[in-house]
Amino acid sequence: MSLREVFESEPDRRYVMFGGKGGLGKTTLSATSAFWLASHGKRVLLFSVDPQASLSDIFQRDIFGKGPVSIMENLWAQEVDADRRIREYQEEIRKKILDMYGFDKVPEEIDNYIAAASAEPAMEESAIFDAVVDIIVQGDYDYYIYDLVPLGHALYYLSMAKVYDEWINKITKLREDMREYDKLAATLRREEKVQEDQILGELTYIKDRINASSRILTDRKRTAFFFVVVPEEMIILDTQKAAALFAKFDVPISGYIVNRVLPPDLGQGKIPPYLRNRIAMQQKYMEQIRVTFGDEIRSYVPEMERDITGLPMIERLAQRLFVDGGGAR
Amino acid sequence: MTDESKERGGLMKVFKDVVYGMASHEMTRHAVRTRASMEHLFILITMGDLLGVPILPPYYSLRLLPYVTPQIAGWKRRMLRERDLTDVLG
Amino acid sequence: MTTDVRIDTSMAKYLAEHPGAHYLFFGGKGGVGKTAMAGATALWLAKQGKRTLLASTNPVHSLSGLLGQDVSGGHTGVAGVANLWAYEIDTRETIERSKNEIREKIQWFLKFADISTKADDFVESATMNPAFEESAMFENMVEMMLKKEYDVYVFDTAPTANARRLLGMSKVYSLWVDKMLRSREEARTLREMLSFTKKKEADPLLEYLLGFRERMGQARRLLTDAEKTAFFFVTLPEALPIAVITRFIGWFHEFGIPIGGVIVNMVLDRAALGADVPEFVLNRMQMQDDHMKTIREKFDGRVRAIVPLFDEEVRGTAMLGRAAAALFA
Ligand SMILES: Nc1ncnc2c1ncn2[C@@H]1O[C@H](COP(=O)(O)OP(=O)(O)OP(=O)(O)O)[C@@H](O)[C@H]1O
Numbered sequence A: 001m002s003l004r005e006v007f008e009s010e011p012d013r014r015y016v017m018f019g020g021k022g023g024l025g026k027t028t029l030s031a032t033s034a035f036w037l038a039s040h041g042k043r044v045l046l047f048s049v050d051p052q053a054s055l056s057d058i059f060q061r062d063i064f065g066k067g068p069v070s071i072m073e074n075l076w077a078q079e080v081d082a083d084r085r086i087r088e089y090q091e092e093i094r095k096k097i098l099d100m101y102g103f104d105k106v107p108e109e110i111d112n113y114i115a116a117a118s119a120e121p122a123m124e125e126s127a128i129f130d131a132v133v134d135i136i137v138q139g140d141y142d143y144y145i146y147d148l149v150p151l152g153h154a155l156y157y158l159s160m161a162k163v164y165d166e167w168i169n170k171i172t173k174l175r176e177d178m179r180e181y182d183k184l185a186a187t188l189r190r191e192e193k194v195q196e197d198q199i200l201g202e203l204t205y206i207k208d209r210i211n212a213s214s215r216i217l218t219d220r221k222r223t224a225f226f227f228v229v230v231p232e233e234m235i236i237l238d239t240q241k242a243a244a245l246f247a248k249f250d251v252p253i254s255g256y257i258v259n260r261v262l263p264p265d266l267g268q269g270k271i272p273p274y275l276r277n278r279i280a281m282q283q284k285y286m287e288q289i290r291v292t293f294g295d296e297i298r299s300y301v302p303e304m305e306r307d308i309t310g311l312p313m314i315e316r317l318a319q320r321l322f323v324d325g326g327g328a329r
Numbered sequence B: 001m002t003d004e005s006k007e008r009g010g011l012m013k014v015f016k017d018v019v020y021g022m023a024s025h026e027m028t029r030h031a032v033r034t035r036a037s038m039e040h041l042f043i044l045i046t047m048g049d050l051l052g053v054p055i056l057p058p059y060y061s062l063r064l065l066p067y068v069t070p071q072i073a074g075w076k077r078r079m080l081r082e083r084d085l086t087d088v089l090g
Numbered sequence C: 001m002t003t004d005v006r007i008d009t010s011m012a013k014y015l016a017e018h019p020g021a022h023y024l025f026f027g028g029k030g031g032v033g034k035t036a037m038a039g040a041t042a043l044w045l046a047k048q049g050k051r052t053l054l055a056s057t058n059p060v061h062s063l064s065g066l067l068g069q070d071v072s073g074g075h076t077g078v079a080g081v082a083n084l085w086a087y088e089i090d091t092r093e094t095i096e097r098s099k100n101e102i103r104e105k106i107q108w109f110l111k112f113a114d115i116s117t118k119a120d121d122f123v124e125s126a127t128m129n130p131a132f133e134e135s136a137m138f139e140n141m142v143e144m145m146l147k148k149e150y151d152v153y154v155f156d157t158a159p160t161a162n163a164r165r166l167l168g169m170s171k172v173y174s175l176w177v178d179k180m181l182r183s184r185e186e187a188r189t190l191r192e193m194l195s196f197t198k199k200k201e202a203d204p205l206l207e208y209l210l211g212f213r214e215r216m217g218q219a220r221r222l223l224t225d226a227e228k229t230a231f232f233f234v235t236l237p238e239a240l241p242i243a244v245i246t247r248f249i250g251w252f253h254e255f256g257i258p259i260g261g262v263i264v265n266m267v268l269d270r271a272a273l274g275a276d277v278p279e280f281v282l283n284r285m286q287m288q289d290d291h292m293k294t295i296r297e298k299f300d301g302r303v304r305a306i307v308p309l310f311d312e313e314v315r316g317t318a319m320l321g322r323a324a325a326a327l328f329a
């Protein structure tokens, strides 16, 4: 099945990701797919949590930390600014304290504690994790395209959900035990009912958030995850290893895109030996890719004569990714 | 999940065994105390860094802060107070 | 080769001028050749008679693949090369160690504060934090740096986002530990106020925190010492990798991490291409020329080497030798 057919035949797969080792073209193919879907009338949000802000570079405008920015009709792009997110989170907590107790000022020691929280080592990554939850649970775009960070880091986000889930289960259990004692004390005192534990309510809310993202990202019906590979030996090996790891996190792998294939007609003419060697090397590994990934290959994308920035170049690549290269079988 | 609820049942059973035979008001007092001690533990493991206990509280623990805000000052004092004779006899 | 980029201070000259440079880092966008350049540098240094350790802080290690031998277990001598060892940092042990340390500290505190509830199960939750992985990587790296078992340490880092966090860790942790120390001081004052016996007590938490601060301080001093440390940025003559290292250099400037310079990798070698060059290659060469101009403007005087695109992957010590020859030309 070609990439185009995957999108056409499975319209419910609204969460789309391109994963793979560093620099193989994840951002490029994410932007290209977003462009293609948007130009076919779908409302698309393309987002990234990568502080290296590649979407700004590929669209040649600064969109970092500005929320969803309109790129063209039906296409929005967003780059999450973790620092800003942390500041908003701190503000949210302060406001909640003021509202709950009708204070007009957050008590100093509490305020200091909130302020110092931004120095917590896991804060940035966690804020990013939480921001992604916000983006994907809103659900008002037709497509969400998540431009992933390189492999190791992407796995880190996935495992984060697991760590948080274990943490929240433990804390919740303690809180539930506490409620048992409340109930007991109340029974002994012959009181009617125990006061509702607001903390338990909040813990449930947190648990829901934590699991929302992994729930969506591992949902076979709604999610499509494509690996990007290039015809090189190490990359093929690493991609196979990575696919196994992602499978452990139940990420539904929907196929492989082979990127940066040297145009085969190049080999016809008189070419310098350097290029001849590279073409020969690629041909060898193309064969291996066919054997290894077989009918899981969704598209072959040629190496373009220049790097991909700006909409006209993206449009040209879209043609290659969805039309020319889509004949992949 | 079932494991956990079983454990909880276990905990309550131990508790009931302990208090078996106590007068009702004593039992109530015991339950309230245990509850208070757990509250201390709760704040400690979610916000122990307030007292310089070197835990890295996860991002989400900050969400719990508003609910324990009024208890923090008292909690600090309780955590740092020396046990005196009245505690022991208590 | 594109020659309009000046190289005043080459790699070789830089290292000659910085004889005390014991810690060399290689970073940049995904797939630009960080591992290849780190490997080539380590090989070159070993051949100069320096005892060299090539270490990877990338959670997705690739040194074993680069060298064709398993270097994951510990410092492993590289086959056929005197003075060269390689190691893919393994964080599992360190993570367990820091978790135990935290468990101990909490147990101590529980006793100290006389919390009698059975707590073991819940103490576990305090060791659940996604930051452990990263901080363990950092601690391992620092530990190695402080041991000074080798003349030179060459670090192959993960793509930008990760490396930024890793090296920024000493700063974040310093902030964190300062905050903790302040809380601890406050706690002690309060404790003394509340004490009726007024006896002096040992405080293992304070000792732990002071020890930690000392380690972080040492790490920070090493990482910001321009005599000892240098960070090299690898880029391609393409828009996105250039944009990425531009931001990266800005951050490192803020952190005070000394910048060794910029290495431009995978440059098409005009001379080697010969006369009859197909249009595709001409176009790519044109693109590279355009970006070389940007590189000249942005990194003037800081480019240390221009490394050609070879006709095969950089793998194995023979290829690394070729890369080293180009890098230290
Ligand atoms: N088919 C192609 N033809 C030519 N250049 C390409 C092609 N695909 C990607 N590139 C170029 O390769 C470089 C890396 O691509 P990109 O930034 O999309 O990779 P990535 O996987 O997102 O990287 P990272 O892991 O750093 O996020 C960019 O300069 C991009 O323009």
Ligand SMILES: Nc1ncnc2c1ncn2[C@@H]1O[C@H](COP(=O)(O)OP(=O)(O)OP(=O)(O)O)[C@@H](O)[C@H]1O
Pocket: A021, A022, A023, A150, A232, A234, C029, C030, C031, C032, C033, C034, C035, C036, C037, C058, C062, C157, C158, C159, C265, C266, C267, C307, C308, C309, C310, C311, C312, C313, C314, C315
């Ligand atoms: N000058 C070069 N000529 C030809 N191939 C090269 C050159 N430099 C690197 N390569 C090849 O490019 C690929 C990427 O290089 P490498 O693995 O060193 O990049 P990296 O920046 O470490 O990637 P990652 O971000 O995944 O860690 C490898 O297959 C490597 O062999």
Ligand SMILES: [Mg+2]
Pocket: A026, A027, A028, A050, A054, A147, A148, A149
């Ligand atoms: Mg990218």
Ligand SMILES: [Mg+2]
Pocket: C034, C035, C036, C058, C062, C156, C157
């Ligand atoms: Mg690498």
